[in-house]
Amino acid sequence: MTKAELIEKIAKDADIPKTTAKAAFDSALDGIKNGLKKRNSKVTLVGFGTFKNVYRKTRMGRNPQTGEKIKIKGKSVVTFKPSKNLP
Template sequence: MTKAELVEKMAKDAGISKVAATAALNSFMDGVSKSLKKKDGKVTLVGFGTFQKVRRKARTGRNPQTGAPIKIKARNVVKFKPGKQLRETV
């Protein structure tokens, strides 16, 4: 599902305009992004799941074309853990 398809579904299900649905979705995504930027970034939506920022350590990888080892820098990544209700639905 694309963002446009999600906006269309939200608008139809909530009985609102696509403009309002787009604003709501953008606000949600902005709120999640800003919360994850914080030191202990975590967003929990009960029944749906949890978005959490975790630190991935530096490591050595391999170039798939040449097989040569390469250094991969440490960085923050976002992990999603689905909630019970979402797991049962899927």
């Protein structure tokens, strides 16, 4: 399902114009993004799942083509753990 299809479904189910549904959907996404800006923060949507901002430490890796060791910089990444209720 694409973003446009999801917005269309929200508009149909809530019996509201697509522009209003798009504004509400974009606002929800912005809320999730803003909630994940800090390291080790999380956003939980009960019945859906939990988004978490975690920091991956700097580590040593290996270039698969040459076998040469390389240093992989640490960075923040967002993870998602689905709720038990999510099929």
